[in-house]
Amino acid sequence: MASPFRPEVLKGKVALITGGGSGIGFEIATQFGLHGAAVAIMGRRKHIVEAAQAALQAQGIQAIGLEGDVRRREDAARVLEAAVKHFGRLDILVNGAAGNFLASPEELSPNGFRTVLDIDAVGTYTMSHEALKYLKAGAGGRAPSDGGLILNISATLHYTAAWYQINVSAAKAAVDSITRGLALEWGTDYNIRVNGIAPGPIAGTPGMRKLAPEEMRRRVREDMPFFRLGEKWDIAMAAIYLASDAGKYVNGATFVVDGGHWLSQPRMIPKEEVKQMSRVVEKKSRKEPTGVPKSKL
Numbered sequence: 001m002a003s004p005f006r007p008e009v010l011k012g013k014v015a016l017i018t019g020g021g022s023g024i025g026f027e028i029a030t031q032f033g034l035h036g037a038a039v040a041i042m043g044r045r046k047h048i049v050e051a052a053q054a055a056l057q058a059q060g061i062q063a064i065g066l067e068g069d070v071r072r073r074e075d076a077a078r079v080l081e082a083a084v085k086h087f088g089r090l091d092i093l094v095n096g097a098a099g100n101f102l103a104s105p106e107e108l109s110p111n112g113f114r115t116v117l118d119i120d121a122v123g124t125y126t127m128s129h130e131a132l133k134y135l136k137a138g139a140g141g142r143a144p145s146d147g148g149l150i151l152n153i154s155a156t157l158h159y160t161a162a163w164y165q166i167n168v169s170a171a172k173a174a175v176d177s178i179t180r181g182l183a184l185e186w187g188t189d190y191n192i193r194v195n196g197i198a199p200g201p202i203a204g205t206p207g208m209r210k211l212a213p214e215e216m217r218r219r220v221r222e223d224m225p226f227f228r229l230g231e232k233w234d235i236a237m238a239a240i241y242l243a244s245d246a247g248k249y250v251n252g253a254t255f256v257v258d259g260g261h262w263l264s265q266p267r268m269i270p271k272e273e274v275k276q277m278s279r280v281v282e283k284k285s286r287k288e289p290t291g292v293p294k295s296k297l
């Protein structure tokens, strides 16, 4: 689908996207690039970031791939420095890197639990912490009131509870909390906006392939209000909105982009039955005297 945004809406901006070598992160990098931004992508696997860099450049996007682990503070500092050295500034940090695997709590060791928290939550904090000096108002050639944006990719699992994903749920709950905390403190002190996007199940992503076998994906589709999974494009468009001036007053929000999935409930009674019941109730209430004169109703 063609983008509803102008192609130059992010012109002049530089974004660093962790987890930008694949899935949703790669789509955000692509769409940011196609809308005028220069993009740096970060991931642990060299061949993935190199392939992603080549694929972005082949579309005419200014892109570099940088190897690094968000869990390591020195990697965070090195990658951010390299991106700023290459492009001259940093405007947007997208924290998309995440770990995930299915495990029941009795099988999940504390180390397995900690690993996902380390990548998603501590990684988000570490990258944001190291990026502050580039994103704050007045830094790196910015105007005194011009701060950058941090965009944290979260999820909706923790709004209720999710089977076999206690680690991811806990990690994303922490990510949402970081979004709000930094939005308050760094919005006030440095003019940096901090927002999140919480995707629902998104088709064609490593996350869905890993966590939901086809049978489960079919069931998810049947339960969803629109009877379909989201697309990576849906998440990237929300990211462009937040990264552009259209989102300039949005701070501390986590946008749910899930087609209403987390609200989904099975229909308890067929609709015809409900209509029938409400007709009966309506008729009955019309017959009952209310004690209020008709002229006042």
Ligand SMILES: NC(=O)c1ccc[n+]([C@@H]2O[C@H](COP(=O)([O-])OP(=O)(O)OC[C@H]3O[C@@H](n4cnc5c(N)ncnc54)[C@H](OP(=O)(O)O)[C@@H]3O)[C@@H](O)[C@H]2O)c1
Residues within 6 Å of the ligand: 018, 019, 020, 021, 022, 023, 024, 025, 042, 043, 044, 045, 046, 048, 068, 069, 070, 071, 095, 096, 097, 098, 099, 119, 123, 153, 154, 155, 156, 198, 199, 200, 201, 202, 203, 205, 206, 207, 208
């Ligand atoms: N897919 C969905 O339906 C869905 C739903 C809700 C939320 N989300 C969220 O959306 C984001 C992207 O998900 P996705 O499904 O598209 O999965 P994905 O492509 O597997 O995303 C993970 C990315 O993060 C990188 N990464 C992992 N650990 C890292 C580390 N320690 N340091 C640096 N990079 C690291 C991975 O590259 P390396 O392994 O090379 O490091 C990979 O590129 C995640 O935050 C996920 O939680 C996805």
